[in-house]
Amino acid sequence: MALPNDRYYIDRIMEGDSQAFAPLVDRYKNLVYTLALRMVKNTEEAEEAAQDTFVKVFRSLEKFKGESKFSTWIYRIAYNTCLDRIKKHKSVPLAVAIDDYGTRQLRSTENVLDTLDDEERHRVMQECLQQLPGEDAFLLTLYYFEEQSLEEIAKVIGIKANNVKIKLFRCRKKLGEILRAKLEPEIISEYERERK
Structure with missing residues (x-):
């Protein structure tokens, strides 16, 4: 049996049933916490940001007009809260130089990732996402993992x-x-030599 959609719970909350917020x-x-962790880079801060997000969502639910998906609206609140x-x-984001990193190197790195098994690839990606500045990790998570x-x-x-x-x-x-710095340079070099 399919679970009711977000609108069902929103309508119940608007009618005074505050218990209907729990399913939302x-x-x-999990996703709000993950997005918060990507941005603030600290588990305690991420937990607090996630809690703050849901408090804000509940308090401003009447402002949700349904012009976008409910998930998009929640992500916006989470983003602004973070x-x-x-x-x-006043945390300073990590700076990563990208000027010398071209499309060919990007493809090589992606192809090396393809040679890893799923579990190893997931682990490597999560570690590398943690090294990105918060907003960058947030955007990549929304686009690639949340589609x-x-x-x-x-x-x-x-x-x-x-x-x-x-x-x-x-x-x-x-x-x-x-990723390129994380993966063994020999593997990437070997792959690039084979491609020439």
């Missing part, structure tokens, strides 16, 4: 879809540089 929290809590926490703590469209991500972070595409390209390059 259950549905989105940005506020980052600004409050959000460019338009949905644009609504989450408040920019145009074309700008999201540019940001995602830059994020991928940064991730590629981190």
Whole structure:
């Protein structure tokens, strides 16, 4: 039996049934925490940001008009909550040089990743995402792991879809540089030699 959609729970909450919020929290809590962790890079901060997100969602539920998916709306609140926490703590994001990292190196790194088994590839990707600046990891998570469209991500972070595409390209390059440094250089060199 399929679970009711988000609108069902939202309507019940709006009618005064505050207990109907629990299924929405259950549905989105893992992802909100993951997104928060990607941005703030600290488990305690991520837990607090996730809790703050759900408090804000509950308090402003009447503002949700249904113009976007409910998940997009929650991600936007999570994103803004994390940005506020980052600004409050004035943490400096990790800088990754991308100027010398071209499309060929990106493809080589992706192809090396393809040679790893699923579990190892997942582990490597998670470790490398943790090294990215928070906003970059957030964007890549929404696009690649949550399969959000460019338009949905644009609504989450408040920019145009074309700008999201540019940001995602830059994020991928940064991730590629981190992956390249993480993976054994011999493996990549060997692969590049075979491709010549």
